[in-house]
Each structure stands twice: as C-alpha cells, then as structure tokens.
Amino acid sequence: MEDTISVILTVYNKEDIITEVLNGILNNISPKVKELIIVLDGCTDGSxxxxxxxxxKAKDMGLDIKIICTDNVNEVKANNVGLKNSSxxxxxxxxxxxxxxxxDFDNRLLKPFQIIPNLLAVSGRDAVDTRIINGKLDYYNCGGKDAGTPKDIFSIRDAVNRSPLMIDNEKVKxxxxxxxxxxxxxxxDVDLSIRGYKEYGYLVGSYVIDYISPNHWGTTRSNPESARVWEQSMLKNHKLIAERHYSFITGEKHGKDIIIE
Structure with a gap:
C-alpha cells in the first residue's frame, strides 16, 4: 500500500481562527495527502x-473531503470518529x-515511519517518558518542541502528545x-502509546514540525468552564493510567534519540 495520508481536523467553536488553521493545512500538505476529514463537534458558532x-480550494487540490458532525462528544471520541473514517x-x-x-509537514512526519517499521505514532510536538511520583503520574525526559529538541532528532519515548500527531491506521485499529x-x-494518546508497546512492541516518538498555537487559541486554556472540565478529566485519566500501566511506567525505559535528516 502506498503512503497515503488522511488529515483529520476536529473543530469546536473556532470561527475566529479556523480559516487560518485550515489554510495552514491546505497550504502546506504534500501530494501524499489524499483525504481531508473535518469533524464538527457540537459547533454552535460560524465555524x-x-x-x-x-x-x-480543497476540492481543486483533488482531496477527498469528508465532513462529519458529532454532538459535542469532545476530543477523544471526535478523534476516533475521524480515525475510523480514514481510508x-x-x-x-x-x-x-x-x-x-x-x-510538506506530512512528508516530514512520515520520515520516521519509513525508517522504523514498528512505529505506531509520530508527534510533531512532544514525546515524554512516564514515572510515578508520590503515587501520581508524572511526565519527564521530554523530547520535542517544548524541550527545544533539534529538528533532526527523532525522540523515542514512552508516549506522545498531540497535536499534530501522525498515526499508522492499521496499528491503531x-x-x-x-x-x-x-x-x-x-x-x-498516552494510553494508546503504552498499550501499543505492551501489546505489540510498537514505538512512538516526536519529530518536530513548525506550527503556532498561542495560548488564547486553546479552548481549555482560555475558557474557565472548559478549563475546569479539562482539569477534572486530566486528574481522572492520570489516575487511570497509573492504575492500568503501573508495571510499564515503573519498568525499564526503552527511549532513545535518533538522527533523521
């Protein structure tokens, strides 16, 4: 199967910035991208x-376009809707x-997959190792954008953080x-990374791409109610990961940095 790519964009009430975000995709994809899937998740504004x-513009580029509406199911479920509709x-x-x-950011994210056969996911942002401190999940040894990692370094770690995040569709299935x-x-995304390694030996890592994401653009970073929902979910999910994956988290690490030019 050739290296074809779907881009999945999930949207919740972003009328002020969605033009810039979507143009950022359309202006920078390579011909390997064949499909654009947009999940409108409970949008009530002009998005x-x-x-x-x-x-x-997208049609003129020859993209297969899928617009899917969901009923404010939020990030995890909206991403699954997109993944399950990718061809x-x-x-x-x-x-x-x-x-x-x-x-050609998609070509860049693809590079590690072409070198490492058992890759599940590559983040254009960050990858982290996991540990337990005082009974709580903690992230450390970050490789990627937030750590200032050079762009020719692919950082294999326990888990990846989206977005952007490229995923092998057969492996996630x-x-x-x-x-x-x-x-x-x-x-x-952390749970997926750990399950992939535990069940199949799949690896994940970060390979930085250039993007902008100011704090005031993020719903969970700018809206007090959304921030409250995120904090509650984060605390619940950190506990869930610590319970389900304790042996993995406290075991020997497999991360390393690889030069990919």
Missing part, C-alpha cells in the same frame, strides 16, 4: 460556514488551535483505537 468557504494508510490528527506553518474510557479529553 462551519468559514470551513465551507475553503472547501472549493488512507496514515492519519494526521490536528487540533483546531494548531496552525501548521511548515511546507489493532489496538481498537483510542480508549474512550479517557473521554472527554486528555491522556488517551
């Missing part, structure tokens, strides 16, 4: 109309507060996708 204005070999999950600014026990949001 859909802003997206509609850019669909002719390509790989999917790239992009959040609605992330504007890609790197040309073998794991029955993101675990919706982690709904509404947070830590499902």
């Amino acid at each position: 859909e109309s802003k997206i509609d204005r850019l669909l002719p 390509c070999k790989y999917s790239i999950l992009i959040q609605d507060d992330c504007q890609i600014i790197e040309k 073998s794991l029955n996708y993101l675990d919706e026990d982690f709904a509404p949001l947070d830590s499902d």
